[in-house]
Amino acid sequence: MKTITIHQPWATLIALGEKKFExxxxxxxxxxxxxxxxxxxxxxxxxxxxxxxxxxxxYGYHVDNLPTGTIVAICRLEACYSVLRTPNEKALLENGTLNTLHRYPIEKQEMAFGDYTDGRFAWELGDVRRLPNPVPAKGRQGFWNWEPSS
Structure with a gap:
């Protein structure tokens, strides 16, 4: 299964369903x-x-009890958007072609949980399932493969 390593607290925020975009x-x-x-x-x-x-x-978390070095959730990567900053400093997510361009505003909490600098990308994560027992694994940069045990 494709896997991405994310620093804490962002990984836990995704697992909790509070962070919708990476x-x-x-x-x-x-x-x-x-x-x-x-x-x-x-x-x-x-x-x-x-x-x-x-x-x-x-959710009962603080800096001293965040899980590290573990798989904390499984989700679906549903879309990848370009980040566009507007003149009034709001961030918009943009996808599509010139004929079917779609723009979506980012909510305040989500803005705090990501780097929405102009020119970056936001990956939409859906169907997030937090693992009740995080699985130890060694992380890597970029996408990497993890083999969940049956």
Missing amino acids: TRSWATNYRGELAIHAGKKIDKKICQTEPFRTILAM
Whole structure:
């Protein structure tokens, strides 16, 4: 199964269904099942800021109990959008061709959970299923393959 390693707290926010888009500097044509791997790095400073602190606390998480080095969720990578910043500094997600261009605004909480700089990409994650027991795995950069045990 294709897998992506994401630093904490972002991996847990995806697993909880609170983060709907993963922002990256690169686009992908891949669509389908995707495992979310929580890397070993935790951004402790961001965990203490809002809305991170409140959202994590709602689920019983804080900087000291975030899972690391584990697969925390399975989801579907449904779409990849280009990020466009408007003159009023709002971020829009854009996909399609000139004939069928679609633009979607980003909500405030989602903006806090990603890097929506002009020219980046937002991967839409759907059908997120948090694993009740995270599975230990060694992460890698980019997409990598993970073989879930039956």
